[in-house]
Amino acid sequence: MEPLEIAQKIRERFPDQVIQVEEHRGQVGVIVKKDRIVEMLRWLHDDPALQLNHLADLCGVDYLAKKDVRFEVVYNLYSIPLRHRIRIRAEVPEDDCRIDSVTSIWMGANWHERECYDLLGITFDGHPDLRRILLPEGWEGHPLRKDYPLDGGGKRWSGYEEVVEKSKRLRQHDFYGMYQDPTKKAGLEDARE
Amino acid sequence: MPENKSESKQTTVQHMAYEPYTVAMGPQHPATHGVLKLDLELDGETILECKPTVGFLHRGVEKLAENISYAQCLPLTDRLDYIAAMANNVAYSVAVETLLGIEVPLRAKYIRTMVMEMARLTGHLLWLATHALDIGAMTVFLYCFRERENLLDMFEEICGARLTTSYTCIGGVRQDVTGHFLESLHAFTDEFPSRIAEYETLIDKNRIWLQRTQGVGVVSAEDAVSLGLTGPTLRGSGVDYDVRKHMPYDAYPYVEFEVPIGSKGDVYDRYRCRMEEMHQSNSIIRQCIEALPPGPIRAEDAPDLVMPYGPQKVVEADATFSSGIIKLVEDRKRFIKGDVYVAAEVPKGELGFYFVSDGRGVPYRMHIRSPSYIHIGALPFLCKGQMVADVIAIIGSVDVVLGECDR
Structure with a gap:
């Protein structure tokens, strides 16, 4: 099926949800509201005429000051049996930065959503295990937001000092795995002299 | 005597029963093909749950x-x-x-x-x-x-x-x-x-x-x-x-x-x-x-x-070429x-x-x-x-x- 036909079908089925249909280089993106996203994607997944069963990609985009609604969660869907694709772009406003999780439809969405939460700070309601994944726990901020500076704003990760201390401590083990306190070692050398 | 036997058997069975325990595989392990950490929750040798941790190589x-x-x-x-x-x-x-x-x-x-x-x-x-x-x-x-x-x-x-x-x-x-x-x-x-x-x-x-x-x-x-x-x-x-x-x-x-x-x-x-x-x-x-x-x-x-940022600059000769003026024309059509x-x-x-x-x-x-x-x-x-x-x-x-x- 042609992507524009799929977009038309979505518009017919969810007339109040579709905001806009965009086409670029033959690829069609349907911008929708986030309210009934799970219902919509489940219908796209299960409908025998569509069968969009492969969640190729899920990611978030930060349109800071470029659009009225700041975030978008983008679902790139593909149908392996019918060989057509469509892109669903759900708008997520900054003041209500949450969207329903689609892990009930695709098991593979689990890590996609965790990544999106980690790097963009979008909360997925109903996700079984929403934790940071690429960054360490205790990291401040979400790096892929446009207002996050490239160098991290000079701030250090809170666990940094701890890691440095630990590596220093481990380096003091000698060949036999014995811990040597550097101060005491210095004292021994003094005594020999 | 038979009673005693069954008793001793029971104690051995109780001794053999393990609680599920966790083994950390990685991040430094030759079979994980990189810095991948797996927390394996084991019951004996059977895996109850496997929790991968990634992100050690995040750049x-x-x-x-x-x-x-x-x-x-x-x-x-x-x-x-x-x-x-x-x-x-x-x-x-x-x-x-x-x-x-x-x-x-x-x-x-x-x-x-x-x-x-x-x-x-x-x-x-x-x-x-x-x-x-x-x-x-x-x-x-x-x-x-x-x-x-x-x-x-x-x-x-x-x-x-x-x-x-x-x-x-x-x-x-x-x-x-x-x-x-x-x-x-x-x-x-x-x-x-x-x-x-x-x-x-x-x-x-x-x-x-x-x-x-x-x-x-x-x-x-x-x-x-x-x-x-x-x-x-x-x-x-x-x-x-x-x-x-x-x-x-x-x-x-x-x-x-x-x-x-x-x-x-x-x-x-x-x-x-x-x-x-x-x-x-x-x-x-x-x-x-x-x-x-x-x-x-x-x-x-x-x-x-050669063009790190922005539009492509195309060199175009001016209409009055004899004057030797060459102007740069911006070509922005690529980036839409x-x-x-x-x-x-x-x-x-x-x-x-x-x-x-x-x-x-x-x-x-x-x-x-x-x-x-x-x-x-x-x-x-x-x-x-x-x-x-x-x-x-x-x-x-x-x-x-x-x-x-x-x-």
Whole structure:
């Protein structure tokens, strides 16, 4: 099926949800509201005429000051049996930065959503295990937001000092795995002299 | 006396009953193929739960890409799947060309297809080497590295680098291939099928190999699609999905090849898929050498490093040329607003790039859909209920590279 036909079908089925249909280089993106996203994607997944069963990609985009609604969660869907694709772009406003999780439809969405939460700070309601994944726990901020500076704003990760201390401590083990306190070692050398 | 016996038996049973306990596998472990940490919750030797931890190699490639031009991003893609960097280069270039609407010359398409299949061979050879090593077949490792070395030498000949190639560029390839390269590659393809037969004699009918792989890590076709598995890992379960066939790019529409498909979805079927794929890759390389057309290797209007930011500057002579005034004309037509998702079949699976362009020469947002990331996400499902020794076989069979996973 042609992507524009799929977009038309979505518009017919969810007339109040579709905001806009965009086409670029033959690829069609349907911008929708986030309210009934799970219902919509489940219908796209299960409908025998569509069968969009492969969640190729899920990611978030930060349109800071470029659009009225700041975030978008983008679902790139593909149908392996019918060989057509469509892109669903759900708008997520900054003041209500949450969207329903689609892990009930695709098991593979689990890590996609965790990544999106980690790097963009979008909360997925109903996700079984929403934790940071690429960054360490205790990291401040979400790096892929446009207002996050490239160098991290000079701030250090809170666990940094701890890691440095630990590596220093481990380096003091000698060949036999014995811990040597550097101060005491210095004292021994003094005594020999 | 019988009473006493039963009593002592009971105490032994109580003594033998273990509480479930957790074992941390990695991040420094030879069988995890990188810095992957798995927290295995065990009941005896059976895995109750497997919790992967990734991100040790996170370099923020996506954030970096938002601050440099499209052409400058290309070397970053070498560092994703560093085992088969050529394939990433091609995947990235194809994605950017689709975004910018650049048509690549035919010769460049053939060269790219050729190097991509060479990359697939290097990737699969390294996979076979390490997978066999993990399960206990040391010899295969040495044999595979012999052929991989030949391929890496040929990479060195065409671009000067063995691993971090950066060979392709947006709109074509950086340098043309030489006759000597084509000859040596042709000689390699003559010999390679017999080499694959050699590996197969070593392990294919090996009883230990069969026992370690057959019926281990089974995933059904439906679950595999739901988990988002791609590449040989998905095709081992019997799903016919190959980006080269479904969304052909470069010269794949012009070459003939088959997509090998398994049936059971266990470690053995994934192994067979990859072995058959090596035969197919070999055949594609041969077809590309034989059909390689003459012509240019780069599209004329492609942006490159000479234009780090912003619109292309075209030098145009003024109407009053005699006055010697030359003016720079801005060519902004390439960079228009829009978004695309373009995928390519790399050795690990479907490597997709999602680009959002805002009309500048810099990606507004670049998201990398890396197959390894999704495959590691599927490990809890694959490992559940398996024995602890099989985890190594399963990790080997899904073929992960942590550079690509953590980005």
